[in-house]
Amino acid sequence: MKSSFVRVVRPFAAVLLLGSLAVVAGAAGTPAKEAPLTDANIAAIVLAANTIDIDNGKLAQQKSSNESVKAFAQMMITDHTSVNDKAKALAGKLSLKPVPNAASKNLVKSMNAKRSTLAKNKGAAFDKAYLDNEISYHEAVIHMLDQQLIPGASNAELKDLLTSVRPAFEAHLTHARETRAALKD
Amino acid sequence: MPRSRTEPPFRAFACAALALLACSACGCAQRAAQRRSALHVVVIRQIAFQPAELSVAPGDTVEWQNQDLVPHTASATDGTWDSGDLLPDKQWRWVATRAGTFPYACRYHTNMHGTVRVGG
Numbered sequence: 001m002k003s004s005f006v007r008v009v010r011p012f013a014a015v016l017l018l019g020s021l022a023v024v025a026g027a028a029g030t031p032a033k034e035a036p037l038t039d040a041n042i043a044a045i046v047l048a049a050n051t052i053d054i055d056n057g058k059l060a061q062q063k064s065s066n067e068s069v070k071a072f073a074q075m076m077i078t079d080h081t082s083v084n085d086k087a088k089a090l091a092g093k094l095s096l097k098p099v100p101n102a103a104s105k106n107l108v109k110s111m112n113a114k115r116s117t118l119a120k121n122k123g124a125a126f127d128k129a130y131l132d133n134e135i136s137y138h139e140a141v142i143h144m145l146d147q148q149l150i151p152g153a154s155n156a157e158l159k160d161l162l163t164s165v166r167p168a169f170e171a172h173l174t175h176a177r178e179t180r181a182a183l184k185d
Numbered sequence: 186m187p188r189s190r191t192e193p194p195f196r197a198f199a200c201a202a203l204a205l206l207a208c209s210a211c212g213c214a215q216r217a218a219q220r221r222s223a224l225h226v227v228v229i230r231q232i233a234f235q236p237a238e239l240s241v242a243p244g245d246t247v248e249w250q251n252q253d254l255v256p257h258t259a260s261a262t263d264g265t266w267d268s269g270d271l272l273p274d275k276q277w278r279w280v281a282t283r284a285g286t287f288p289y290a291c292r293y294h295t296n297m298h299g300t301v302r303v304g305g
Contacts, residue, residue, distance in 0.1 A: 075293050079293075082256060082273060083255060161254070164231055165254050167232040168231075171296055
């Protein structure tokens with residue numbers, strides 16, 4: 001069980017870790033230095049993370065013929081679009097222009113590559129791969145919320161938004177696991 | 186003459202009793218009016234109905250307010266009422282016209298449950 005969890009989560013965790021470090025390369029041999037996330041960086045990560053799962057959901061809507069998988073995918077599209085709308089509205093209110101950083105760029109790059117791989121699957125194999133990906137994605141994002149985004153947010157309203165969105169990600173994770181468990185291996 | 190001596194206290198007592206009855210009746214009427222128009226609010230926040238358990242009187246109104254970041258529904262398990270899609274910052278009202286226990290859930294987020302008990 002543990003090995004399965006590690007196998008699935010590791011790629012996401014590695015991407016998030018590498019990205020979030022935002023390594024500032026100095027002269028050769030200079031130790032890497034971690035740049036703290038700004039609220040503008042956090043906003044960019046939130047928007048990127050939601051957009052990734054919206055696109056995953058759209059892919060599942062196109063490729064799956066399983067009603068429970070399609071319903072889950074529709075919920076991902078609806079919920080993550082709604083969260084992004086709220087995040088954009090808050091950014092506008094705070095005059096906060098999202099600034100992509102290494103974390104958000106790596107996240108997008110990695111997830112786009114993952115989506116291309118997913119798209120090659122068909123039928124039941126696609127459904128399983130999509131849900132496995134959703135499980136690892138939500139685990140990784142929840143971990144990132146807890147370890148970096150919520151503690152790193154300076155603005156109180158941004159921190160509140162991040163805190164408020166966490167239960168939705170947990171509910172998605174639970175739903176993804178239940179839907180995946182219901183599929184026949 | 187004796188009558189004139191006893192009449193003022195009796196009249197005062199009668200007036201006081203009538204006033205008390207009138208106030209009592211008035212209070213009952215007010216309370217009844219308040220019951221008829223009672224509004225109960227259930228806030229939807231962070232993937233939960235708050236409060237999840239609610240007791241109301243017949244004729245009361247329950248309002249669900251979606252203060253969450255994502256759309257939800259308040260859908261009776263027996264299918265007798267349904268808010269439909271309740272977008273963030275929107276609300277929906279249901280008048281509890283008949284007594285009973287009404288479990289409900291969000292159709293999208295299956296871990297969200299609540300119950301409205303309508304007293305007889």
